[in-house]
Amino acid sequence: MSGTSMACPHVAGVAAYVKSFHPDWSPSAIKSAIMTTATPMNLKKNPEQEFAYGSGQINPTKATDPGLVYEVETEDYLKMLCAEGFDPMVLTKISGQNVTCSEKTQAKDLNYPTMSTYCSPLDPFNVTFRRTVTNVGFPNSTYKASVVPLRPEIQISVxxxxxxxxxLKEKKSFVVSISGKALKNGTFVSSSLVWSDGNHSVRSPIVAYSIKV
Structure with a gap:
């Protein structure tokens, strides 16, 4: 059996399992750990790809030791909602904080463990994503970026x-740029950014698409 109704209790159980190893981790850190250690799915079996199955098949054991995590604070979500045009007074009531929307963050730059962009069919595109990772692996470590698989339709640089x-808990930022000449209408192009130190593989799905979802 599959679907969100079946996935929800399984993921909740994995989140509790990861929390038992790291009581001080935030919800976003736990979510990041589960997503970035998931096993990639077969792209050919579902036309909607990541929009159907997310980051992949979760791996509870690997999620306890992800190496790096993408953390998102309440303020980050509020800045994103401000950029989306939400009323500051409404956000103040919802969050219990005084929100003025003096600072805004585009949705694509929310520090989320995945990156996706809509591209107008047959039009050239160039999109950048800004991300920050927190080291939760080894105190002294070096991570190298790779993009897999390489796709001829898009060019990805880091x-x-x-x-x-x-x-530990040191933060580093980076920028991912995605460009291409054009995508045919109704196209999904999937790739992944993987940060590796030789022991950990921190995978973030990247999707460029030209169909409204």
Whole structure:
């Protein structure tokens, strides 16, 4: 059996399992750990790809030791909602914080463990994503970026390509750029950014699509 009704209790159980190893981790760190350690699914079996099955098949054991995590704070969500045009007074009531929307963050730059972009069919595109990762693996570690699989329809670059950490909970930022000449109407193109230190593989799905979902 599959579907969100079946997935929800399984993921909740995995989240509790990860929390038992890391009581001080935030919900976003736990979510990141589960997503970035998931096993990729077969792209050919579902036309909607990541929009159907997310980051992949979760792996509870790997999720307890992800190496790096993408953390999102309440303020980050509020800045994103401000950029989406939500009323500051409504956000203040919902969050219990005084929200003025003086700072805004585009949805694509929310520090989420995945990256996706809609591209107008047959039009050239160039999109950048800004992300920050927190080291939860080894105190002294070096992660190198790779993109897999390489797809001819899109070009993906990462700057910088190497992240060096000298302590736990240290944060490093990077920028991912995605470009292409054009996507045919109704196209999904999937790839992944993987940060690896030789022991951990931190995978973030990347999707460019030209169909409204």
């Amino acid at each position: 700057e910088p390509e190497i992240l060096r950490f000298g302590s």
